[in-house]
Amino acid sequence: DIQMTQSPSSLSASVADRVTITCRTSQSIAVYLNWYQLKPGKAPKLLIYAASTLQSGVPSRFSGSGSGTDFTLTISSLQPEDFATYYCQQSYFTPWTFGQGTKVEIK
Amino acid sequence: QVRLQESGPGLVKPSGTLSLTCAVSGGSISSNNWWSWIRQPPGKGLEWIGQIYHSGGTNYNPSLKSRVTISVDKSKNQFSLKLTSVTAADTAIYYCTRVGKWSYDYWGQGTLVTVSS
Numbered sequence: 001d002i003q004m005t006q007s008p009s010s011l012s013a014s015v016a017d018r019v020t021i022t023c024r025t026s027q028s029i030a031v032y033l034n035w036y037q038l039k040p041g042k043a044p045k046l047l048i049y050a051a052s053t054l055q056s057g058v059p060s061r062f063s064g065s066g067s068g069t070d071f072t073l074t075i076s077s078l079q080p081e082d083f084a085t086y087y088c089q090q091s092y093f094t095p096w097t098f099g100q101g102t103k104v105e106i107k
Numbered sequence: 108q109v110r111l112q113e114s115g116p117g118l119v120k121p122s123g124t125l126s127l128t129c130a131v132s133g134g135s136i137s138s139n140n141w142w143s144w145i146r147q148p149p150g151k152g153l154e155w156i157g158q159i160y161h162s163g164g165t166n167y168n169p170s171l172k173s174r175v176t177i178s179v180d181k182s183k184n185q186f187s188l189k190l191t192s193v194t195a196a197d198t199a200i201y202y203c204t205r206v207g208k209w210s211y212d213y214w215g216q217g218t219l220v221t222v223s224s
Binding site: 032034041042043044045046049050055071080087089091094095097098099100101 | 111139152155166168171182202207208209210211212213214215216217
C-alpha cells in the first residue's frame, strides 16, 4: 500500500493565523490527492480534491497545492470553525489510503 | 444534497458479525457512483473497508477481504456492510461514503461499533 506521511501530527494556532499542513507519499501519485476535515460527531467533509480543486461550498481560505509526492493544505486565515483534524488521502493506487491526520487546536 | 445515514447495533460480541446499513437520501444509489465503507478505530487513522456499485460489483481491502461482504438494495436506496469474526480490533467508528471525483465526496456522520462481551 502507498504510505502517506502527514506533518505535523498536531499544531496549536490562533484565529487569523496562516496554517500549513503537508502530506508526502511513498510513490508519485500525480495530483490524485484529497483533503478532508473531521470533527467529532459530524460527517467528515471533503475540502480539496485533485490536489488543488476546492470542493463546492468550501470557503476560499482553504487551498491545496502539490503534485508527485509532496502536497500542502493551507488555511490562509484560521477561523474558529476550522479547529478540527485534517487528513490527506490518495486515490491513485488501490487501496486508497489516508494520512495519519493533523489535529489543529486552539492556542 | 446527498445525505447518508448509518444504522446498526452499537455493540457486537467477539467472534460475532457486525452488520451496518447506510441509507442514501437526496440522490439515487443507482447513480454513476461507487459507495464505500471506511472506519476509524479510536485514536487511529482512517481505513478503507470496501466499496460497491449499484450493479453489485465490489472491491474490498485485501486486509479485510476474507471477512467482509458489502451488498446493495436498490429498492430501499441503501447499501450494507457485514464483517464476520469480529475482535476488539474491529472497534471503530464506521462511515459510509459516496465515491465522487476520485474522492469521497459525501459522508455519513459515522456510527461507533464496540466489540465487547
